[in-house]
Amino acid sequence: MNREALMRHVRIRNRMRADVLSAIAVIFPLNAQAYLDPGTGSAIFQGLIAALSAILVTGHLYWSKLQSLFRGGKKDAGGDQAKADQDMQPGSANDEDRDGTD
């Protein structure tokens, strides 16, 4: 694993830890200390959901890395990252249908 891949690994791991901690933080103590209008409550909830989906995306990254290891793939981590980034590109799912209007 080259240095760049290692740094990325560390960054992702730290981000995951932060997300999990945030999630735990929001679930437990806030039950007692309620305070907000629905809009702000929704924003906090969104933070939680977004963190979870970031975790899922990261998990997906690890999973594909694992798969490529078992396949004995020669692709480096950067390649996987690039692919995952591409998967995250917006509007990819049904764009063909909509582009029919062009």
Place this chain on the structure above:
Amino acid sequence: VTGSAEFCQISPASFRDPAGFVFEHAGTLYRQINDVYAESYQLFMQSGLYAALQRKRWLIAHEELSAPVALPEIAWRIIRPERLGFISYPYEWCFSQLQDAALLTLDIQLLALEHGMSLKDASAYNVQFHRGRPLFIDTLSFEPYAEGRPWMAYRQFCKHFLLPLALMAMRDVRLQQLLRVHIDGIPLDLGSSLLPLRSWFRPGLMAHLHLHARSERIFAPTDSAIPPMAQRVARVSRNGLLGLLQGLRRSVARLAWRPEASEWGNYYAATNYTDSAMLAKQDLVGRFLDEAAPESLWDLGANTGVFTALARARGIPAVAFDIDPLAVETHYRRQRERAPDRTAPLPLLLDLSNPSSGIGWEHSERGSLLQRAPADCVMALALMHHLCIGNNVPFARLASLLASLSRRWLIIEFVPATDTQVQRLLRGRQDIFQDYHRDAFEAAFAGPFELCHRQSIEGSQRTLYLMRRREQPLTGNHHLRADFSAI
């Protein structure tokens, strides 16, 4: 020409937005951009987002002008958006129309993020149907995206789109009408309680609707200040936001309304007949349309649009109203398969016995049906027996409604009491409809309309009329006999 404020009519639909508003001047719609929005607008244009949205035909096109100005003291620029044929509202759309509008909103938000911008609201009223496709119409909805900030329109998106769609697909399609009462979307707690148990087993619906609704209750208002930790948790990373949007998109796209499993099941088998009378009627309606050559058409009781299609073939833009959600759904899906064009009909859900009213501030944020009238030509085929017998509406009342919906023309079909459809409506009812015959019908309609053609439809007992609206409606019945007997 510099427009002055007195001649500018500010639209009652856009007064809330500090960024700008829509106004009408000399019959043309403009949008004033206020000083406070100048920076965002420039970024919107320069980031390439406007051009990208235009290439995909997702956003209404506009041109920039310097006049007329409605409120000069706060004006920064004036734009003239492309003119739309008819403004419709989410409680008038079928399931697929609402779903397409939802997907468009999410796709626009995803595209905006690529250009460093974000939608500041996700209201269903920001989408209209144009050339048969959904089109985003609020050019001033874009703001610069700041990494870490949550998507402030998330909750609105759930209330305006995801929740109504889930209710329609999983509980009952008629629950969409809750949008008529709740102008800013169905409350999450209400919708969550109405959804069936199985909606908890769909992760997207569980999170964005059920848990979201509960989060509002958990964070209910109290006097204490916002804990700093909560502020930290409300931070949404870019990847988190993309994940959220993709998740919402999947949840919306996965919902499907399956009418075949609903009470509307056998509708088509029962009504979808083709015979020589049908062809004769099509031929006749076509001839009347040729003679009237209207600029626009409202087809009332359009069903799946068999007769609306005659207008399309003649280049007449049409709105096709029907009371049956399945008919509107079928019509919309059929026309969506075709290439978009100017004359693509707009299928909409409407109960004529209780048409859309004006709602919101001063009853005018969302216009009533009458406020959006008239059409150049109104067509009412196989409709009157439903209203006059099914709903006890006297002929004169029907005539006056149709006269207020039509600017010039009326094509109307008279269905006699001996018709099997009328007999079906009369079954089990006392015959209180002694006046339901052709003479009474003609007499009532001769008040607001002038009869141009009367033709019986071959192979049926029905009669088709082409009428022209009078400039000054006649009053009293004594003129009427003479008027119609001249034909």
